[in-house]
Amino acid sequence: MERLDREIAEVLGLRERREKDSELFKVFSEVFDRTTVETISYFYRRGKIDLLYGVLSTGKEANVFAGFDAQGNRIAVKIYRTYTTEFRRIWEYLAADPRVGYLPKDIRKLVFVWTRREFKNLQRAMKYAVRAPEPIAFRNNVLIMEFIGDETPAPRLKDVEKSLEKKDFEELYDFAMGSIERLWKRGDMVHGDLSEYNILIWEEPVIIDWSQATVKRNRMSLTLLYRDIKNITSYFARKGVSVDDPEEKFRELAGDEYGGRI
Numbered sequence: 711m712e713r714l715d716r717e718i719a720e721v722l723g724l725r726e727r728r729e730k731d732s733e734l735f736k737v738f739s740e741v742f743d744r745t746t747v748e749t750i751s752y753f754y755r756r757g758k759i760d761l762l763y764g765v766l767s768t769g770k771e772a773n774v775f776a777g778f779d780a781q782g783n784r785i786a787v788k789i790y791r792t793y794t795t796e797f798r799r800i801w802e803y804l805a806a807d808p809r810v811g812y813l814p815k816d817i818r819k820l821v822f823v824w825t826r827r828e829f830k831n832l833q834r835a836m837k838y839a840v841r842a843p844e845p846i847a848f849r850n851n852v853l854i855m856e857f858i859g860d861e862t863p864a865p866r867l868k869d870v871e872k873s874l875e876k877k878d879f880e881e882l883y884d885f886a887m888g889s890i891e892r893l894w895k896r897g898d899m900v901h902g903d904l905s906e907y908n909i910l911i912w913e914e915p916v917i918i919d920w921s922q923a924t925v926k927r928n929r930m931s932l933t934l935l936y937r938d939i940k941n942i943t944s945y946f947a948r949k950g951v952s953v954d955d956p957e958e959k960f961r962e963l964a965g966d967e968y969g970g971r972i
């Protein structure tokens with residue numbers, strides 16, 4: 711236990727301070743359960759996480775942190791809540807995914823399967839040349855990936871839309887629709903939650919949040935494909951881009967798989 715405390719104090723950059731007095735340490739120990747603390751320690755011992763220095767986001771399902779590995783590379787660390795109220799949704803998505811075999815009854819273990827699936831989705835997206843953060847490692851409910859940004863994290867499309875011009879939106883639309891198409895046609899895959907909130911604007915745009923992404927063989931895949939096409943076309947249409955007709959685009963991509971069902 712003491713070693714664990716020491717390691718976590720290191721990860722939180724508390725080397726110089728008295729560990730037990732630190733507010734950050736207290737909050738961390740209260741917010742994270744034992745599995746999470748142990749998993750972070752595991753990565754710390756292997757040099758995969760050396761320091762967590764900032765909170766990128768606190769969500770219903772997960773918290774995302776900015777950090778460094780032992781080589782000084784920036785990393786993003788997504789830590790799923792092990793007691794999530796999103797349990798039902800996670801279960802439904804996993805149950806429909808043909809890649810997932812046995813579904814554990816224990817919520818905690820289900821979240822581990824969910825984390826592993828996001829890692830696999832990131833690998834698959836990269837394989838088909840769709841820009842996503844490079845997956846680095848996963849264990850239990852913790853996923854480490856490439857950090858998009860420098861001293862500051864890359865903004866989301868939604869955050870910078872006011873400073874963009876029509877030409878930028880046109881290029882971004884081509885990027886988003888091109889990604890949907892490549893994923894589906896070459897990767898047999900669909901993101902399922904593509905929107906202005908999940909595209910980071912950096913040197914090149916990058917698609918994040920692959921937790922609900924799945925494969926074509928999934929019985930939900932057409933619904934997700936339709937949702938992505940709809941969201942992307944309606945967002946960019948509002949920004950003045952002359953977009954594809956969503957129904958036509960859907961039929962073109964879904965082709966034989968589409969039997970009037972979405």
Ligand SMILES: Nc1ncnc2c1ncn2[C@@H]1O[C@H](COP(=O)(O)OP(=O)(O)OP(=O)(O)O)[C@@H](O)[C@H]1O
Nearest residue numbers: 766767769770772774786843856857858863918919
């Ligand atoms: N690899 C990354 N590099 C930089 N920032 C990131 C990275 N991954 C995530 N973020 C930041 O963290 C936020 C949340 O990430 P993500 O969408 O994956 O988590 P989430 O818990 O599913 O979020 P939400 O519940 O809001 O959908 C993103 O909007 C982005 O600002």
